[in-house]
Amino acid sequence: MEYNINLGVWQSVFAVPSEIVDQHIKLAGAAQLKVILWFLRHAGESFTVDDIAQSLSMQSADVRDCMQYWVQTGVIAVNENMIEPVKRSFAEAIDRAGQTDTNESAVMTETQEAQKEEPVPSVSPEPTPKRIMTRPEKPDHKYLAQRIANDKSIEYLMQSADEIFGRMTSNNDKATLLFIHEYDGLPVEVIIMLLQYACSIGKCNMRYIEKMAISWADEEITTLEAADMKIQKLTSGRNAAKIVQRVIGLDEHSPTEKETIFADRWLNQWKFHSDMIRQAYEICVDSKGKYVQNYVNRILERWYHSGITTVEQVEQEKEAKKPKKKETYGATYDISEYESSSVIDEEW
DSSP: OOOOOOOGGGGSOOOOOHHHHHHHTTTSOHHHHHHHHHHHHTTTSOOOHHHHHHHHTOOHHHHHHHHHHHHHTTSSOOOTTSOHHHHHHHHHHHHHTTOOHHHHHHHHHHHHHHHHHSOOOOOOOOOOOOOOOSSOOOOOHHHHHHHHHHOHHHHHHHHHHHHHHTSOOOHHHHHHHHHHHHTSOOOHHHHHHHHHHHHHTTOOSHHHHHHHHHHHHHTTOOSHHHHHHHHHHHHHHHHHHHHHHHHHTOOOOOOOHHHHHHHIIIIIISOOOHHHHHHHHHHHHHHHSSOOHHHHHHHHHHHHHHTOOSHHHHHHHHHHHSOOOOOOOOOOOOHHHHHHSSHHHHHO
C-alpha cells in the first residue's frame, strides 16, 4: 500500500500576517476579516472597492468601513507604490473617516512651491474663526481596539450591540458606543438597555441612540433602576400616543416625540378619558378647521385646572357660557284701541 500526502487546497496558499491573528482576530468583525483575507489573496492584482463588494456580496460602503479599520490599525498602508485602483480605494476610505490631513498637506505643498517661483507681497491674514465643537471628536479605531482588548466590559458592550442589532456593527458605531460610555458617562449595562429599547421601537440607528444617550446623561440616568423607570415612562407615553391616534382617527404611525409628550400628559398625568380627548379634538376642529396639538393641549389644560373631567361637565359649561336671551313679552292687542289708531289709515 502506498501513501501520498493529499495537498488538496494546500497547493494554492497565500500569506496572512501573524498580527491579524494575534491582535485582531477578537477585535475585528466578521466583515472586516473577510475583507482583509480577500485583499491578501488578491495582493498584487488590480481591483477596486466595488470589486471586493461584489465578490463578497457586501455593500461598497461597508467595504470602505472595513478597509478603514485595517488602514487605521496599521495592517495596511496607503503609499505611492500601491496599485492605483487600490490606492484610490483606500484614499476613499480615509476620506470617509474624515482624515483629510494628507490632502491638506498636498495643497499646502503646491502653494508653497508657487510662492517659491513667484514672491507674493506680504499681507496680514485675516484671523480664522475658531470652529466651535459642541461635542469632542469620537475615539479613533486604534484607541477603540485598545479599549476592547483591555476592558472586558467594553468587549461585552460591542458583542451585545451586534446581537441586539442583528448584524455586525461598524467601527463608527462602536466608536459612538465607546464615546457614550466614556464621554457621556453612561455605564455599559445602561447603554445595553438603551439599545434594546431603541431597537424594540424600530429606532435601531446610531443617530437616534446617541441623541437618546445624551438626554439620559442630562437626566443622570446612570443605574439599571433609573433606566428601567425611564423605559417604562417612554413605553407608557408611546402607548398613550397610539390611543390618541385611534381616538381622533389618525392613521397609525410611529409617534413623534411631541405626540408622545402630549399624549402622556393628557392620559397619564392629567388622567383624562378617551371621550374627553375626542371632545377636545372636535372643539379644535370646529374652531381651527384641523387638528392642532397645541390647541387641544390648551383646551385640556384649562379643563384640568378647572376640574372638568366629564363630557357632561363640558356641556354644562357650554350652556353656562351661552348668552342669555333678553326676555320679551308677547304683544297684547286691544281691538278698540287698534281700530281707533291711525295705523290702518297710514298703511292704506
